[in-house]
Amino acid sequence: MVTLRPWSRDDARFMAKAFADPAIRRYNGAHDRLGRPAPPLSIEDAEAIIDEFAASWRAFGAGEPPSGVAFAITEAASGGLVGCCGVDDWSKGDVAQFGYWIGPSARGRGYATRAVVLLTRWLFELGAARAFLTVEADNEASAAVARRAGFVHEGTMRAHSVWQGERIDVMWFAAVPHEWMMREQAEPT
Numbered sequence: 188m189v190t191l192r193p194w195s196r197d198d199a200r201f202m203a204k205a206f207a208d209p210a211i212r213r214y215n216g217a218h219d220r221l222g223r224p225a226p227p228l229s230i231e232d233a234e235a236i237i238d239e240f241a242a243s244w245r246a247f248g249a250g251e252p253p254s255g256v257a258f259a260i261t262e263a264a265s266g267g268l269v270g271c272c273g274v275d276d277w278s279k280g281d282v283a284q285f286g287y288w289i290g291p292s293a294r295g296r297g298y299a300t301r302a303v304v305l306l307t308r309w310l311f312e313l314g315a316a317r318a319f320l321t322v323e324a325d326n327e328a329s330a331a332v333a334r335r336a337g338f339v340h341e342g343t344m345r346a347h348s349v350w351q352g353e354r355i356d357v358m359w360f361a362a363v364p365h366e367w368m369m370r371e372q373a374e375p376t
Contacts, residue, residue: 189269189301191258191309194240198259199233201268205290206233213350214326215288222349240273252277253313260289260302269293272302274310281316287332294328303336311364318367323348324356333360337367 205211206228217225228236243255257273270289277283285306289299310318322329324343334340338360346354
């Protein structure tokens with residue numbers, strides 16, 4: 188079981204450590220035009236990112252769409268940080284794009300799937316007409332999370348991204364409220 192909460196500057200050390208992980212740098216970190224990852228985050232870099240999240244939360248609280256808001260994913264029983272999920276964009280057509288990552292020591296325990304379900308429910312409660320995420324084609328673990336969370340693979344965008352100078356395919360997963368709610372209700376609780 189997981190809970191979602193806004194990030195705090197007290198979480199900067201966890202974020203910086205997580206962004207040293209090769210998988211997070213590969214699939215979630217900032218990349219240059221050739222797909223080379225940015226250097227790992229310092230604690231100060233992580234604090235700056237958390238400050239940006241806080242600014243996005245303030246804008247959302249003032250009536251703006253939730254673009255840029257991010258949640259710390261925590262293990263419910265202990266409150267320990269395990270990862271991140273957040274809204275990358277909310278379009279004028281009420282389409283929400285989001286992403287997620289889980290720290291290396293917490294992978295394989297269902298935290299990402301549960302966080303995606305919670306985030307998707309929240310997005311639909313806010314009025315999203317559609318929620319989607321993109322997954323690089325070789326990221327099988329993330330594609331499995333999307334499927335387990337009730338997202339439909341709608342297609343693969345060929346040569347859509349770059350990693351280390353090589354063009355790679357990106358899969359597109361989406362959910363719409365009516366279909367996703369039917370799927371969620373069919374799940375045992």
